[in-house]
Amino acid sequence: MHNFWAVFKRELKVYFSSSIAYAVLVIFLVMAGYFFYSSMSLYSMYSMQAVQNPDLKGLNLAEVVMTPLFANMTVVMLLMLPALTMRLFSEEKKSGTYELLFTYPIRDIEVLLGKYFAALCVFTVMIGLTGTYQLILLFFGKNELGVVLSAYLGLFLMGASFISLGVLISAMTENQVVAAVVSFGCILILWVLGWSSSIVSKDFGQVLTYLSLIRHSDNLFRGLVDTTDLVYYLTFIFFFLFLTLRALESKRWRG
Amino acid sequence: MKSISRYAGLTGILAVLAGSLAYYLKMHWAYSCTGWTVGLIGLAIYAIYNIKDIRDFLFSRAARYGVGSALSIILVLGIIIFISIMNVRNNGQWDVTKNKKFSLSQQTIQILGGLAEPVIVTGFFQEGSPEKNMANDLLTQYTRATNNLKYELVDPNREPAQAMAANVTTYGTIILKSGEREERLYRLSEGEITNAIIRVIRPHKKRIYFLTGHGEKDIDDFERTGYSTVKKILGDQNYEIKKLVLMQVEDVPLDASVLVVAGPQKDPFPNELKAIERYLKRRGKVIFLIDPKPVPALSEFLVQFRVKLGDDIIIDKLSRIFGGDYTMPVIVRYAPHPVTKNLSAYSFFPVSRSVSVIGDEKEGVTVNNLFGTEDQAWGETNLEEFNQGQAQYTEGEDLAGPVSLSVVGTVRAEKEENQKTQGNEGADGGEEKNEPRNVNQNSSSGNFIIFGDSDFVSNSYLNLQGNGDLFLSSVNWLAEEGDLVSIRPKSGKSDILLLTRANQQMVFWLPVVILPAIVLIIGVLVLVRRRNL
Numbered sequence: 001m002h003n004f005w006a007v008f009k010r011e012l013k014v015y016f017s018s019s020i021a022y023a024v025l026v027i028f029l030v031m032a033g034y035f036f037y038s039s040m041s042l043y044s045m046y047s048m049q050a051v052q053n054p055d056l057k058g059l060n061l062a063e064v065v066m067t068p069l070f071a072n073m074t075v076v077m078l079l080m081l082p083a084l085t086m087r088l089f090s091e092e093k094k095s096g097t098y099e100l101l102f103t104y105p106i107r108d109i110e111v112l113l114g115k116y117f118a119a120l121c122v123f124t125v126m127i128g129l130t131g132t133y134q135l136i137l138l139f140f141g142k143n144e145l146g147v148v149l150s151a152y153l154g155l156f157l158m159g160a161s162f163i164s165l166g167v168l169i170s171a172m173t174e175n176q177v178v179a180a181v182v183s184f185g186c187i188l189i190l191w192v193l194g195w196s197s198s199i200v201s202k203d204f205g206q207v208l209t210y211l212s213l214i215r216h217s218d219n220l221f222r223g224l225v226d227t228t229d230l231v232y233y234l235t236f237i238f239f240f241l242f243l244t245l246r247a248l249e250s251k252r253w254r255g
Numbered sequence: 256m257k258s259i260s261r262y263a264g265l266t267g268i269l270a271v272l273a274g275s276l277a278y279y280l281k282m283h284w285a286y287s288c289t290g291w292t293v294g295l296i297g298l299a300i301y302a303i304y305n306i307k308d309i310r311d312f313l314f315s316r317a318a319r320y321g322v323g324s325a326l327s328i329i330l331v332l333g334i335i336i337f338i339s340i341m342n343v344r345n346n347g348q349w350d351v352t353k354n355k356k357f358s359l360s361q362q363t364i365q366i367l368g369g370l371a372e373p374v375i376v377t378g379f380f381q382e383g384s385p386e387k388n389m390a391n392d393l394l395t396q397y398t399r400a401t402n403n404l405k406y407e408l409v410d411p412n413r414e415p416a417q418a419m420a421a422n423v424t425t426y427g428t429i430i431l432k433s434g435e436r437e438e439r440l441y442r443l444s445e446g447e448i449t450n451a452i453i454r455v456i457r458p459h460k461k462r463i464y465f466l467t468g469h470g471e472k473d474i475d476d477f478e479r480t481g482y483s484t485v486k487k488i489l490g491d492q493n494y495e496i497k498k499l500v501l502m503q504v505e506d507v508p509l510d511a512s513v514l515v516v517a518g519p520q521k522d523p524f525p526n527e528l529k530a531i532e533r534y535l536k537r538r539g540k541v542i543f544l545i546d547p548k549p550v551p552a553l554s555e556f557l558v559q560f561r562v563k564l565g566d567d568i569i570i571d572k573l574s575r576i577f578g579g580d581y582t583m584p585v586i587v588r589y590a591p592h593p594v595t596k597n598l599s600a601y602s603f604f605p606v607s608r609s610v611s612v613i614g615d616e617k618e619g620v621t622v623n624n625l626f627g628t629e630d631q632a633w634g635e636t637n638l639e640e641f642n643q644g645q646a647q648y649t650e651g652e653d654l655a656g657p658v659s660l661s662v663v664g665t666v667r668a669e670k671e672e673n674q675k676t677q678g679n680e681g682a683d684g685g686e687e688k689n690e691p692r693n694v695n696q697n698s699s700s701g702n703f704i705i706f707g708d709s710d711f712v713s714n715s716y717l718n719l720q721g722n723g724d725l726f727l728s729s730v731n732w733l734a735e736e737g738d739l740v741s742i743r744p745k746s747g748k749s750d751i752l753l754l755t756r757a758n759q760q761m762v763f764w765l766p767v768v769i770l771p772a773i774v775l776i777i778g779v780l781v782l783v784r785r786r787n788l
Contacts, residue, residue, distance in 0.1 A: 017785055022778030026771045033766030040762050044754040051753070061752065062352065129774070133766055142752055146351030210343065223352035231342040235335050242331055246324050 007114025267297025
């Protein structure tokens, strides 16, 4: 346990003392902020129409602002998170500290979890800061707490999944750029897997839809918490961390 | 030779893959056979010249670990697949939205719980359309509530044969089947679907009779003034439509759930009116749609129910705004009565008379206004002026706005001579018992709805805005007064948020500039600090 904390703290320190974390955070916040602003303006415009035309029903803040905001944030995450995860193992390999790390009396899993949770922590800060938008909404008196919490849960789980994938790729190459690009590619493939479900046979299509990363966040972003989605993300994260562990282990006997 | 053997091996692998691809694509067997043969030869060459290396590798420690690792991965993957399948089959859901958008209402759940026979729902939607997703979301909730409901979403473009066999002509058609009965819907909402389920599991079709013989609107007339469209729509909602020549029979049939008197041009005979009165008193339901033509006997008949048919034509200035005519009153508000409380769209009545409540309270009859015009309308009584195209509100003569266009009323039931109430409800097998029973006997009273116009239901006006809904809702309410399910639509109110200029500025500056700037500054500070250490 003690080792885990050591790794975790060290990684966190490395993140926040290098420019990468700040760059990712700033860009993400600017983009998310802009999405928030533009959907709020749109909502205000719709509201004005609704006041003049009482026939217009069903204007709902969650639908017009929140759901698209979170959807847009996931796109930005797709781009930014590989940048965060690419250095986790690749940097070590490049700088030669990788082998050193494995001679320490520290278990693979502690190394892995320490690095993973450090990246997760940076990510949590990133989406946590967008919580200020919710405070703004609270200021206007329009807040739907249930939907907000479930949406952030979805966002968090999705990010945690992206990161677990990124960690695996990072452990398989010593080149950070390759790690980032391949991570991006893999996430994208899993993302779009659901799109082709309409053209393949029904059963196969259902499997593809289940595997698609973003399908499982749809419900959470709208306020429907479904155990299918939760279990999906948890098994996803577990599986890729497990694979990473195997990859790390294989280094030992590969010689 | 050894280096060449490497290439041979590589070629061998590629050839095997090519052969497999050819096999999969069902190309001529020669291709796959060639591929595999070449592949095997290549691999064999490789094997021969590298046998020692191969053996060393296979039995090395790395290989053993590798195989062990692969096996554990496969095992874990297998467990995960198993968990995933379990996951999809049994899942729990929590709806945390404010409007409970994703949960079915209590009434629906009750009805679904009571389903005895399976109901199959087939929705014809275009693949990828937002309506299809909404239908999917809604119908999954239904299937979760009961095992007796299954649904299927079909794209009519992909399965044209199925669409044609089911006679589907528009996107968004939903067909419900139970046993041999079928219901069709064109609108997607929980209320519509649940009510359709109620209707489709009902063993008998309810019968609606349209009175004939006095120049009423004809349900087999496909012209502009005909009622063929409304006949079709009612048929889709599982009603059986029939014509009634009341002059020839003694009474309104016992199996009449609703009687519609649609735009008579002449007065009915006295014995017909008496028959209608008897019908109402044995819990019958009548819809009167009476145009502004003189029908003195009918007007006189309705006085006993405290209804006055105005001898006027309603002039409404408001309808001009909606592109209508002064002679087509527009209704924008409805009474909170079960018939109208879920209506939202406006309705239009081409050339209508006023229908008002008169008189004091009376024993055995209750009547209320259902809807009327706004203030700027009036009931013009001077028909000469009207026919010349000029009409003005004349104080004292004309009826001042707001003018009532429709009333709804209750008639207390009188005891029947043959009281057969117990045990005969829900007759089985569709067979009539030897004693025909009054189909409305479970109602609490007779009901009527009166409209001052019959054209709003005709082929040319039925689909105008809220007209169709209004009439359908009237029929449904009268016919199903006992079975009524009224489910409020979920996304009722709009959540208005108007941002002032100042607010908009804040919404821009805070998230887009200030927040990132803070992080940026922190970052810069930290990095500068490090550099100076």
